[in-house]
Amino acid sequence: MENFNRICIKDSTKYDIHKQLSEWLPGFGGCASSASACIQYEFDLKSGKILDLDLTPGNYPDTKDVQQKTGNIVKNDLIIRDLGYFSLDVLSDILDAEAYFLTRLNFKTIVYEQIEGVLIELNFEKLYSHMEKYGISKMEKHVLIGREDKLPVRLIIERMPDQIYEKRIGKVKAQNHKKGYSMTNEYKQRSRFNLFVTNANEEKLSASAIPLFYKIRWQVELIFKVWKSNFGIHITRKMKIERFLCLLYAKLLLIMVNWEIIQVNRNSIYKTKGKLLSIDKCFKTLKDHANKFRQILQGRGLKIEELLQWINNVFESKHWLEKRKNKMCFEEIINIIY
Secondary structure: OOOOOOEEEEEEEEEEOOHHHOOOOEOOOOOOOOEEEEEEEEEEOOOOOEEEEEEEEOOOOHHHHHHOOHHHOOOOOEEEEOHHHOOHHHHHHHHHOOOEEEEEOOOOOOEEEEEOOEEEEOOHHHHHHHHHHOOOOEEEEEEEEOOOOOEEEEEEEEEOOHHHHHHHHHHHHHHHHHHOOOOOHHHHHHOOEEEEEEOOOOOOOOOOHHHHHHHOOHHHHHHHHHHHHHHOOOOOOOOOHHHHHHHHHHHHHHHHHHHHHHHHHHHHHHHHHOOOEOHHHHHHHHHHOHHHHHHHHOOOOOOHHHHHHHHHHHHHHHOEOOOOOOOOOHHHHHHHHO
């Protein structure tokens, strides 16, 4: 991770709220809710520092959110985001800031190869046939993406097994059937691959490390799960907008204070023990013992130094990140990469 200034991971979580709040936080309408909230969240994986925490309407596109916040990018950052944030304009801004990106390739984005000085659109159907014929499971190409932009990137191509391909196609067919859409042949062909693009060179980010690095993005999904399971951040009822905002911001404030405590301990303990703490277990413990913080604010109970030492001792004793059966955990990914 020393190759990058920060490793910035961003995602959003959306949830329906009472229709009374649609004037302030509109949803998508139709068969969906007329009111919904979206929390945009970004943090630095290296330090745990929160880089963005923002409330937007549920119908506000993720791409517009990142287009308005490109000024937050710093030289030598690595920006990891999912397809919902994919924007060639933003990737261009990242290049201009001398930073790096890692993202999945949007299936609508045109890809060009330069062959003998001529730009030729990459044919994914022929590519799949070639890889299947010669038993190639992974390859890398230097390409240009975008009809007008033509951004130079490394394209990492992973050929997927047939069962994964069929599962992907089946899921999209079901979604399209509900909305009355049809599936293009181009989408079908690209669904046979995992396609990653980055502007980081091999020295900074090897081809073998790229799929593993992208899996790190799931850390933010786990964080959202903790927010909902431990703090019920998505549970709302009919109320005025002022009350809704007051409750939401109070929960977020509590979450962020706990997050800072967890990150300080997580980084410190990893350096001394070489093991990672479970974010979920740590949040549950802090929530269950929130009364200890209240007592300190009221001038009772433990002193703050004693409480912090108690937290460290509890975390070290029984809060380790456990390996999930048949799945590679975050700690294993970090150890393989470095």
